[in-house]
Every structure is written in structure tokens, then in C-alpha cells.
Amino acid sequence: MIHSIWVWIILAFGFLGVTLLIAKKWFIPARGFTQLALFGLSEITFICNKGVPCSNCPLSFGICLIGTTQRLAFIRQFPFYVTLILIAITGLVFGTLSCGWACPVGFIQDIFHAPRLREIKVPDKLKVSRYPALFLSVLLLFLELRFNFFSRRGIGVFHEITIIGGILLLATAIFTKRPFCRLFCPLGLIYGTLNKISHVRIVLDRDKCSACGECSKLCISDLNPVKEVNGGLCAKCFNCVKACRKKEWVKCQKN
16 A cells, blocks of 8 residues: 555656646746646645545645535535535636636646647537536536435546546547547536636737737647637637737737
């Protein structure tokens, strides 16, 4: 048991060392280091849980947004409507800012895509898959809160699901930008819906836009920011803002 824990710790620190080198070369270094810090904390919870989702570990509270939402939902003394209100307030203020700057899952996808071995585009029609993913998440929460669906069965089954799903996710992330965020993330769908009316947003000066395409190359969500800035899949990484300032062809500002 102790031996396996040390193996996990060595692997975690080795991976974090590699990600640190990559984060230093992020287009916006501050974003890379912010994600790296939160990802490092999430690694601790991953070791704590021996591979099961981080929401089952008390250490994950406040680190992973999805895990935090799950933990709040499963605390019966904590009213579920308060969780929904907190999600709504976060979305109205920040939109998807946490997706681009804080989410550990988004960060590890960015890391695996960094070599850019080959780019595979995700068809727009597949992006509607986030809606059934949100429905499934709500259904599972309802089953737990109403019938103790998971509490009575234990969480052992999630070991295999996490490992298999994680391998498929990382393999896909090598060739596609943020596949989980764009195809499955239920929380990202909620935040994305509130993106256009959130307080933190990007303003594009279209009169000065020369359509150079630099922002599209650097978008972590594989979007065309000129047309889709502050859209449902925009992660507000602000790569487009920095690219425009560097070239001085388009002026983007944070409100």
C-alpha cells in the first residue's frame, strides 16, 4: 500500500515537472501557472482517492469546479437550490473564465495537445452532445439525492470508468483541442450559456479587425474568435486579446 502511494507521488511530481516546463511557454504564462497550481492540488486529491473522481475526496473541495458541485449536491444538509444559485452567480459574473484559467481537466487536455502532432476538427453537429451530458448529470444527481443510488452501491465501479474514460480522453486530446470541454462538460455548458451576459467578457473592435486569423490559431477551443467571441464554447483564455495587441490589427479589451 505504501509502495503504491509513493509510485503515485513520483509519477505526479514527474508529470508536474513536465507541465511546468510547458506552462512556462504558454502564450499567456499566467494562465499556464494558474492552471498548473490548481492541477497540482487536484493531483493530491487524485492520489487521495486512488484514481476515483476527485469529488469523493474532501481535499478536492474548491479545487475542481465539477467536483465541488458534486460534493455540494451530495451534502444533504446543504440545500441543492443554493448550489444552483452559486453556479448561476459564478456564470453571470465570470462566464467561462474558470474553464480557461482554473479547470484542471482543461489544463491536462492543453498539455496533451501541446505537441500538435495532428489537428482533427470536431464537427459542429457533435457539439450538441453537451446537452445530453448535462441531462445525464442532473439525472444521476436526482437518483442520488432521492434514492441514494450511489451511496448504497459504493464507488468502486468508478475506478474502471475513470481509468478507461481518462485514457480515451487524453488520447483524443492529443489530436483535438479540449474534447471533453467541447463535447461533454455539463458545467461548461451552463457557464457558456451565460457567457454573453457575464461581467467578464471580451470586446472586439470590428472596425479595426483585419481578419488576419492569428486569433483563430491560438484559440484553445478551436474557434474563430471574430465570429464566436464570448460564445458558448469560448473559454475566455484571452489568447486572442494578446495576439491582437501584439499585431496591433485588432483591439480587444476586457470589460
